[in-house]
Amino acid sequence: MIDIAVIGSGPAGLSAAINARVRNKNVVIFGNKIDTSALFRAKKVDNHLGFFDINGKEMFDIFLRHIQKFEIPIKTGRVTQILPLKDFFAINFENEIFNAKTIVLAVGSKKSKKLDGEEKFIGSGVSYCATCDGMFYKNKSVVVIADNLEAESDVKFLSEICKDVKYIPSYQVNSNFSQNVEILNFKPKKILGDKNVEAVETSEKEIPCNGVFILQEFILPSNIIFGLEMQNNFVKIDRACKTNLSGIFAAGDCSGWPLQLSKAIGEGQIAAQSAARFIDSK
Numbered sequence: 001m002i003d004i005a006v007i008g009s010g011p012a013g014l015s016a017a018i019n020a021r022v023r024n025k026n027v028v029i030f031g032n033k034i035d036t037s038a039l040f041r042a043k044k045v046d047n048h049l050g051f052f053d054i055n056g057k058e059m060f061d062i063f064l065r066h067i068q069k070f071e072i073p074i075k076t077g078r079v080t081q082i083l084p085l086k087d088f089f090a091i092n093f094e095n096e097i098f099n100a101k102t103i104v105l106a107v108g109s110k111k112s113k114k115l116d117g118e119e120k121f122i123g124s125g126v127s128y129c130a131t132c133d134g135m136f137y138k139n140k141s142v143v144v145i146a147d148n149l150e151a152e153s154d155v156k157f158l159s160e161i162c163k164d165v166k167y168i169p170s171y172q173v174n175s176n177f178s179q180n181v182e183i184l185n186f187k188p189k190k191i192l193g194d195k196n197v198e199a200v201e202t203s204e205k206e207i208p209c210n211g212v213f214i215l216q217e218f219i220l221p222s223n224i225i226f227g228l229e230m231q232n233n234f235v236k237i238d239r240a241c242k243t244n245l246s247g248i249f250a251a252g253d254c255s256g257w258p259l260q261l262s263k264a265i266g267e268g269q270i271a272a273q274s275a276a277r278f279i280d281s282k
């Protein structure tokens, strides 16, 4: 059992992990590839104390040396769901389940807008995990919307189960797929249906389907953990980085403004300390 599972390997998550380790807790980081962090795109950072004339990638090299020195494991991939169970949390990470006593969410802030209808059809046609839910669409038609190359293995997996797959990538695809996969360079606009998903409206035409897989690197935290309270698309936290759910803490850009490095690192520390205190109080 993991003491503190940190979701996200940006500055907030790495800071939470270091602080969990210095509190002698067993910590694991679950995060997409490092280059998906907002910081990785910074060409020059001058406002974090002790660092100047440095770019985001160089900062990461230093951060990761710190993580390695403390021998903190990083599992690279996406967390799609966290289920609160009686005394712990079950984390669905790339279709493997990990159990943790507490969670620190450090997933950054949303880069793409939620689709119209996305929220309404979660659980009745909208899914964020192909291998978890693919079987529900055996011999049916699905649409996959993705922003990253890693989603292609899910498209291939779905093409083996489903009747057909319409793939709407927001990046340039160079791979080959089986004949029942059609790549559509359209812009998805709206998910349509009555009780269940029936179609996706795009910039070009309506695509009839039974299910929609949204395989983007960023999933709104409240879609990973049901019941998580949000405020203007950010996780609502108090000064101890506690969310409305006992045992779940949040830090960094995902908790709101200012979307800045020092705030992310500071909140990572607070969230880890709060999580450690939560464990010690049990």
Ligand SMILES: Cc1cc2nc3c(=O)[nH]c(=O)nc-3n(C[C@H](O)[C@H](O)[C@H](O)COP(=O)(O)OP(=O)(O)OC[C@H]3O[C@@H](n4cnc5c(N)ncnc54)[C@H](O)[C@@H]3O)c2cc1C
Pocket (backbone or CB within 6 Å): 007, 008, 009, 010, 011, 012, 013, 030, 031, 032, 033, 034, 035, 036, 037, 038, 039, 040, 041, 042, 043, 044, 045, 046, 047, 048, 077, 078, 079, 080, 106, 107, 108, 109, 217, 218, 219, 224, 251, 252, 253, 254, 258, 259, 260, 261, 262, 264
């Ligand atoms: C171009 C640019 C320049 C910037 N310059 C500065 C600057 O000069 N000074 C400054 O203070 N700030 C700057 N910032 C802001 C700073 O980079 C962010 O505030 C900081 O990176 C926030 O850290 P974070 O850990 O909260 O989020 P992020 O760095 O975004 O990290 C979040 C990580 O979590 C991962 N993740 C998300 N969802 C999941 C999931 N479901 N499963 C697994 N992993 C997941 C993401 O892929 C990402 O790797 C800049 C940002 C940008 C984009």
